[in-house]
Amino acid sequence: MESSEPIIKLVGLGKEFQTANGPIKALDDINLSIEEGEIFGIIGLSGAGKSTLVRCINYLEIPTSGDVFFENESLAAMSPKEQRMARQAMGMIFQQFNLLDQRNVLQNVCFPLEIAKWPRKKAVNRAKDLLKVVGLEDRAKAYPAQLSGGQKQRVAIARALATNPKILLCDEATSALDPNTTKSILDLLKEINKSMGVTVVVITHEMSVIEAICDRVAIIDQSHIAEVGSVAEIFSEPKSKIGRQLILGDAAEQVSRFGGSRQVRISFDGRSSFEPVLANLILACKVPVNIMHAETRDIHGTAMGQMVIQLPEDETEQNRVLNYLKTAKISHEEVKDYDI
Amino acid sequence: MTFDSATISMLLTGTLESLYMIAVSSLLAYVIGIPLGIILIVADKDGIHPMPWLHKPLGIIINLIRSVPFIIFLLMMLPLTRMIVGTTLGSTAVIPPLTLASAPYVARVVESSFKEVDGGIIEAAKSMGASTFQIIWKVYLPEAKPSLLVGAALAITTILGYSAMAGFVGGGGLGDIAIRYGYYKYETNMMLITVAILVIIVQIIQEAGMGLSRKSDKRIK
Numbered sequence: 001m002e003s004s005e006p007i008i009k010l011v012g013l014g015k016e017f018q019t020a021n022g023p024i025k026a027l028d029d030i031n032l033s034i035e036e037g038e039i040f041g042i043i044g045l046s047g048a049g050k051s052t053l054v055r056c057i058n059y060l061e062i063p064t065s066g067d068v069f070f071e072n073e074s075l076a077a078m079s080p081k082e083q084r085m086a087r088q089a090m091g092m093i094f095q096q097f098n099l100l101d102q103r104n105v106l107q108n109v110c111f112p113l114e115i116a117k118w119p120r121k122k123a124v125n126r127a128k129d130l131l132k133v134v135g136l137e138d139r140a141k142a143y144p145a146q147l148s149g150g151q152k153q154r155v156a157i158a159r160a161l162a163t164n165p166k167i168l169l170c171d172e173a174t175s176a177l178d179p180n181t182t183k184s185i186l187d188l189l190k191e192i193n194k195s196m197g198v199t200v201v202v203i204t205h206e207m208s209v210i211e212a213i214c215d216r217v218a219i220i221d222q223s224h225i226a227e228v229g230s231v232a233e234i235f236s237e238p239k240s241k242i243g244r245q246l247i248l249g250d251a252a253e254q255v256s257r258f259g260g261s262r263q264v265r266i267s268f269d270g271r272s273s274f275e276p277v278l279a280n281l282i283l284a285c286k287v288p289v290n291i292m293h294a295e296t297r298d299i300h301g302t303a304m305g306q307m308v309i310q311l312p313e314d315e316t317e318q319n320r321v322l323n324y325l326k327t328a329k330i331s332h333e334e335v336k337d338y339d340i
Numbered sequence: 341m342t343f344d345s346a347t348i349s350m351l352l353t354g355t356l357e358s359l360y361m362i363a364v365s366s367l368l369a370y371v372i373g374i375p376l377g378i379i380l381i382v383a384d385k386d387g388i389h390p391m392p393w394l395h396k397p398l399g400i401i402i403n404l405i406r407s408v409p410f411i412i413f414l415l416m417m418l419p420l421t422r423m424i425v426g427t428t429l430g431s432t433a434v435i436p437p438l439t440l441a442s443a444p445y446v447a448r449v450v451e452s453s454f455k456e457v458d459g460g461i462i463e464a465a466k467s468m469g470a471s472t473f474q475i476i477w478k479v480y481l482p483e484a485k486p487s488l489l490v491g492a493a494l495a496i497t498t499i500l501g502y503s504a505m506a507g508f509v510g511g512g513g514l515g516d517i518a519i520r521y522g523y524y525k526y527e528t529n530m531m532l533i534t535v536a537i538l539v540i541i542v543q544i545i546q547e548a549g550m551g552l553s554r555k556s557d558k559r560i561k
């Protein structure tokens with residue numbers, strides 16, 4: 001096939017849970033396409049529905065409406081046995097690692113191969129190769145209880161990759177890890193994506209995870225997709241309120257606490273961050289502006305910056321600044337509705 | 341009471357009879373109880389293969405049998421025992437009621453061991469496309485093994501307690517001796533000796549169960 005079909009397509013996906021207090025919609029009308037070979041992020045606050053969403057992708061949760069297409073095949077139309085076969089082509093890793101405690105590292109990696117009924121010898125060889133990939137070949141005989149969190153997640157990654165899946169689903173895979181370990185696990189996921197061509201879907205509540213490895217991101221809020229786009233696009237011009245909240249992160253709270261008059265968030269892409277944007281603005285408009293917050297982030301190898309400035313009290317001066325930003329084509333938006 | 345060779349040989353026979361009863365009954369109770377315990381976990385509404393039509397009645401039957409006092413159960417079972425064994429006297433005659441009374445207990449013990457298996461591990465197995473049978477065989481049983489061994493010590497000592505009651509209906513074993521000599525003939529010493537032997541057996545089973553469990557558990561090292 002010439003044109004690249006999405007490897008995963010969610011169409012009108014919905015999931016309702018029956019609870020004692022009536023039905024609860026965990027997901028509503030989710031439409032998403034995940035392209036082959038990309039690292040796709042799904043971010044949302046806790047309770048937004050992202051864990052349910054990832055479980056719908058491999059049908060661990062059966063959606064109550066809509067459909068999931070894996071390589072153009074409808075999962076809803078498959079028999080339970082075919083669904084199990086499809087799951088063998090999708091690896092999954094978890095926040096709590098979920099290793100088998102009574103099996104050693106090598107046996108854990110062999111586990112999905114036993115399920116897929118590989119011959120034993122071939123399975124052991126494959127498992128040993130994968131332990132090399134994740135850098136744990138010397139811990140093959142260790143049991144999970146003897147490993148650190150990062151090592152456990154490495155075993156889980158090796159295990160998830162054992163059956164040569166086309167896609168790797170990561171459910172908050174770094175949320176239980178410290179920052180350094182998180183970085184090493186993210187680097188490993190990126191490397192696997194590059195070297196093996198495995199499509200990676202990352203579920204997280206941390207914007208830093210998305211910025212570090214994702215090509216594209218979907219922001220999920222209150223059971224809906226708030227917006228989808230490339231990480232750089234969403235960083236420079238978030239369209240949804242939740243998107244702005246997530247990108248500004250902890251700074252949003254400070255900004256709203258100290259904010260008096262109108263505030264504007266300016267974002268810089270790789271190019272404009274080398275230009276003295278603010279200095280030029282002050283010189284051109286001849287007004288002082290107050291910097292409330294400023295930072296630079298490494299998004300997919302490009303330096304992206306954001307800054308929140310407070311506009312002067314005077315309305316004509318405010319308009320002068322806003323006009324300047326518009327004519328200079330600097331991404332900006334007024335900050336007023338964060339109400340966190 | 342004198343400690344002659346006849347007494348000693350009687351105690352020895354009684355001990356062997358007791359061990360015979362609990363060994364065979366425990367084995368059979370587990371043969372029946374493990375599949376029932378598996379059904380209780382798997383067919384539950386939150387289980388990996390919900391089957392309410394099977395789970396509900398099974399739960400009720402198990403509770404029903406467990407609520408009948410063993411001594412009453414033993415008497416109720418007499419016709420069936422006669423049919424299977426040919427007699428209602430002796431150690432072998434105790435095995436059918438003992439097995440049937442303990443199997444539901446074993447089922448609950450096995451169920452509670454399986455409940456300890458982390459749901460995340462089951463979910464991981466499902467995400468790899470494991471079938472229900474594979475999850476039972478490759479996840480539940482091996483992951484619950486240490487807990488199953490502790491449970492087995494518990495179940496076997498309970499079965500030992502039941503088997504002693506069989507003395508009331510002429511079932512043989514240490515319980516029989518304790519009742520005939522200790523209770524009916526007021527030979528307190530004889531009663532104390534049989535009880536002491538029972539205590540030792542319970543100790544050994546309990547320690548063995550715990551020891552095997554500890555040894556097999558890979559989580560503590």
